[in-house]
Amino acid sequence: MLQFFRKLLSNIQSKSSFNIEETDPMKKFLIVGLGNIGSEYENTRHNIGFKVLDFFAKKEDFKFETDKLGDVASYKFKGRTFILLKPSTYMNLSGKAVRYWMTKEKIPVENVLIITDDLNLEFGTIRVKTKGSDGGHNGLKSIQALLNTTKYPRFRFGISAEFGKGRQVNYVLGEWTTEENDKLPERLEKSVELIKSFGTAGVSNTMNNFNGQ
Numbered sequence: 001m002l003q004f005f006r007k008l009l010s011n012i013q014s015k016s017s018f019n020i021e022e023t024d025p026m027k028k029f030l031i032v033g034l035g036n037i038g039s040e041y042e043n044t045r046h047n048i049g050f051k052v053l054d055f056f057a058k059k060e061d062f063k064f065e066t067d068k069l070g071d072v073a074s075y076k077f078k079g080r081t082f083i084l085l086k087p088s089t090y091m092n093l094s095g096k097a098v099r100y101w102m103t104k105e106k107i108p109v110e111n112v113l114i115i116t117d118d119l120n121l122e123f124g125t126i127r128v129k130t131k132g133s134d135g136g137h138n139g140l141k142s143i144q145a146l147l148n149t150t151k152y153p154r155f156r157f158g159i160s161a162e163f164g165k166g167r168q169v170n171y172v173l174g175e176w177t178t179e180e181n182d183k184l185p186e187r188l189e190k191s192v193e194l195i196k197s198f199g200t201a202g203v204s205n206t207m208n209n210f211n212g213q
Contacts, residue, residue, distance in 0.1 A: 028081045029199045030107045032098055033115045034139040037088050043175045045159040049115040049139075050086050052157070055188040056195065057084070069097035080199040083107065094139040095146030102147075109147060113198050114154040115191075116140060117172065121158025123180055124187040126194060128155050128207045153203055155194060157187075 033049030041047050057064060057073060064071040070087040083105050087097035102112060113128075116137060121127060131151040134140035144150055163171035176184065190213060197206040 027079070027199070028083060028105055028107050028111065030083045030085060030098070030101055030105060030112045031115070031195055031198075032085045032087065032094070032101075032112065034091060034094055034117075035086060036090050041173070044173050045117055045176065046091065046172045048117045048157045048159065051184075052115050052188060052191045052195075053084050053086055055185075056192045059189075059192060069100050072101070077196055078200045082195070082199055091139045091142075093142055095142035095144070098143050099146045109149065109152050110203070112152055113195065114140070114143060114152065116154060116156055117159045118156035119159060119161045119168070119172070121156060121160070123158055123160040124183055125158035126155065126187070126191060126213055127158075127211045128153060128194070128198070128203065130203055130207075153198070155191070155198075157191065 031053070033051075033053040035041065035047035035050035036044075042050075053064075053073075056075075060075060062073050062075050064073045064084070064086065066072075066088070069089055070085050072086075073084045075082045075084060083101065085097060085101050087094050089097050098112065098114070101107070102109070110130075116139060118127070118135070118137075120135070130153050132154065133150060134144050140154070143152065159172070161168075161171075190210070194206060194210045197209060201209070
């Protein structure tokens, strides 16, 4: 009889350990789309970060709510929680919103993905990096300064550099061409796949599977 109870206790302990492992808290990721608030910036190249997240929300049927330092939404997928953020600080102070929501949601820097436009990539090219310089981008400058590191994942969306000398600001703050607008939906769809991969497959696999597409 004593042996029977010992065996029963052993089975219960084994099942308890298994259950604990199965119910670990969900991993959380902060996905930040960079951009400027205001209707005058809505369809500009510099606002591709906002555009990606707005497309994501429409595709998966969730909504953003205005909160401290930005519009925020939560999306759950395959055991992960994605906190999606569109900072309301304007581009130059993006780091303030990123740092606040990282702290509030207790999200480590390696689980943060910053979506930004990139002049050095052809239109629609997507590339993920785990570190790098700000490349003269004011949003990345602010994030780097407030997080005190250049080692954070960023998702660079190519906008190309089809502008003349001294016309960079006008180009970046200009609206997409008709041709670009026609191609954007497919690129945005791919961007959503990339974000999901970042949270579920990890940054290395995401880089291998999506970089250069």
